[in-house]
Amino acid sequence: MAEGLAFRCMPRLILTCLFFYIVNGQTYTDMNTLYTDIFTSHQKSFLPNADFSTALNVTLKLYLVAIVRFDEVDETVDVSTGIQLTWADAGLSWNPSSYGNAEFIIVRHTDVWTPKIVLVNSVETYESIGKGYDVFVTIYYNGTVVIANGDVMSAKCTANVYKFPFDSQTCDLNFVVWGISATNINLIADSNPVDLSFYRPNSDWSLESTSGESIIWNGYSNFKMTFTVKRAPLYYSIVVACPTLLFSVLNPLVFLLPIDSGDRIGLSTTILLSYAIFLTMVRLAVPVTSNPMSLLLVMMIVTIIYSGIIVAVTIYTSSLYHRDPKPKMNKVFKFFGSKIPWRKRLLAIRPMSKDNEIVDKEIQDELGAIVVEKILQVLETADTELEARHEVFLETFDSENEEDKPKINELNHDLTGMYRELCKSRSLCENLRQKIKHEQDSKLKEQNSMKHAKKNKDTQTFRGEKKYKAPIFAGSIRDYPSFKVDYERHMLSSYGKDPYALKAMFKWRSLNCCERC
Structure with a gap:
């Protein structure tokens, strides 16, 4: 009978094990005791290195959240990032069994030593990342300390707009521990240096690639994060490139109009003024950098100069067509005109007109x-x-x-x-x-x-x-x-x-x- 009772109770025992989790038994007293013991004699004013003959290794992992803005004229990029730092503090370790199996503790970042990470190529300030924020750190029983902070940072990024609006830009974010050389602190890139788990795409720029590595730069350990973004060209192609090509095609068509109708000058002047107004509307959309200059900007400048030349030639040919045939031509114009092989076409001579039948x-x-x-x-x-x-x-x-x-x-x-x-x-x-x-x-x-x-x-x-x-x-x-x-x-x-x-x-x-x- 005892065996049958045990058999009947077995399913209940299995369900009890599935729906109930055996938790650690640390209490407030255990955590208070742990905090008091580890921070009573803890010194946060110097590097928590167990062996000062070697550099303290700090592992860095970057979370790219979003590309906020890219300015080609000022050559700056605004990115939202999060940074996770991990290092070992020799003075912050304990035996979990002595404190109710407590394996970690969460404290304020002001209670422990933390490295001051600075963005070297920043265009604003050189303050440490996360300064002014109330950030917490996680301390594990083996002395491992983890802190995570972040901010929206503005960095210098050299722009290459030669192929605008079909261009791609590559930018770098360089992080160092401010004021501490590579002999004391060594920044190490994580196995997954750039994490895109929280990334949100940008409507104007698409992220092409990312990479992260640890280098020594001017005696300082440096974490270099590189990313490449590509511009979305649809808007600029429709608003800027297509109208510019249309104006360049319309310019020479004024010569198809008959010269005696008087519409040549009106049409050429209208095209020139329309393009000038168009330039004032799109001037903010085209980057005005000089090194290198955008091909689209060069084409726009050539188009407006070409349109101005067509207006001048149209006015000149119209004046020649309607001029009095009796006065003599200026000697300077006559000299240069005799050197032009296509002078008859330039002077707009009508072979079958009645004016040509009059002997000069x-x-x-x-x-x-x-x-x-x-x-x-x-x-x-x-x-x-x-x-x-x-x-x-x-x-x-x-x-x-x-x-x-x-x-x-x-x-x-x-x-x-x-x-x-x-x-x-x-x-x-x-x-x-x-x-x-x-x-x-x-x-x-x-x-x-x-x-x-x-x-x-x-x-x-x-x-x-x-x-x-x-x-x-x-x-x-x-x-x-x-x-x-x-x-x-x-x-x-x-x-x-x-x-x-x-x-x-x-x-x-x-x-x-x-x-x-």
């Missing part, structure tokens, strides 16, 4: 009598060829052969074209001759003695001659023989030298060969 006054003066004589020689050749064409035409016309009608039409077309060219050549020759004569008379102050012939469309009065009715060719092939006789008589007279009379004679009409049919 200075060019006419340079032509002089030599050009007039050459043109007269051309006129004589044209008269001779025209006479030969008349003979061929009359022979063909007299044959009255139906098969020769196409040839008659061809001769009619050629003859009419020659008449037109003859009238144009005579008109140019007479204009040049009258101009030269006018210049000579004006130099001799005899303008009032000159009498200009009165030009009518169909009639003309000549000095020493009576009114003469010019023969008019109506375009009918039946009237051509009589007109030919009148034309020959007309060409021998002084009246034949008048271009306006020639124009009135033909009225730009061609021979109408179909009337005879």
Whole structure:
């Protein structure tokens, strides 16, 4: 029966062991006694090193909490960190069995010696980390002391914004025990020197990598923590880079507008002012460091200079286009303009415009009598060829052969074209001759003695001659023989030298060969 009772009580015993934890039995009296015993003779004014022939080893572990801010212009980085320090204090050890199995005790940090950790590359102060905070330390029975404190620290970090906004920055945090050399205290990096268990990401910067190591720097033991962050480029690409590229593309498009519309200057000036306003809006978003300078900033400067040059060129070309053709060009502009191979495009010359058909006054003066004589020689050749064409035409016309009608039409077309060219050549020759004569008379102050012939469309009065009715060719092939006789008589007279009379004679009409049919 006793065995059966024990079997039935076994499950209850197992449940009791699972749900109840055997705790240490230390009481307030035990902890008070422990505190009194270890701190009665404890001295916190000097290093708690058991062997002063060697350096006191302090193990450091850094907890990176957040990257608060990174300033490229001031080259500073603000980080929130926590630091855990562990060392051995020879005067703070006890036997746990004597104090109710108490293995550790928690006291204020002012009750024991603590190392003063300072951030060497700080941009604010060189005060110890956690100073002014009420921090507690944990002391274990074997003399191990652990303290954890932290703060938001600002450190110097050299920025490289050459590839902004696609840049990455690498920064260092250097910690030392202030005022104590490496022969007395040796900072040792923990097996996991940088802990990211409490890290919170930043919206502008993403953490790429971290590392920590212990080095000797200028005779001091130094813990160096290195981290690399990469910028999020989306915002700067949309707000800064894309508008800059758009303005640089819009600038040269002003030359696609017609120069006589007057919109070139307005559009180029509007683009320049718009980009200037855009720069004032985004100037705080672009780092203005000089070593090295950002490629995006260089592109923005080149774009605004390029836009200003386009405005100047647009104004200059518009002034050339609308200028008076009579005044002479400045000698300086003329010299440099003659050296430019694309000067015609720069001057915006219109090949088919009416202004180009006007012979410049200075060019006419340079032509002089030599050009007039050459043109007269051309006129004589044209008269001779025209006479030969008349003979061929009359022979063909007299044959009255139906098969020769196409040839008659061809001769009619050629003859009419020659008449037109003859009238144009005579008109140019007479204009040049009258101009030269006018210049000579004006130099001799005899303008009032000159009498200009009165030009009518169909009639003309000549000095020493009576009114003469010019023969008019109506375009009918039946009237051509009589007109030919009148034309020959007309060409021998002084009246034949008048271009306006020639124009009135033909009225730009061609021979109408179909009337005879």
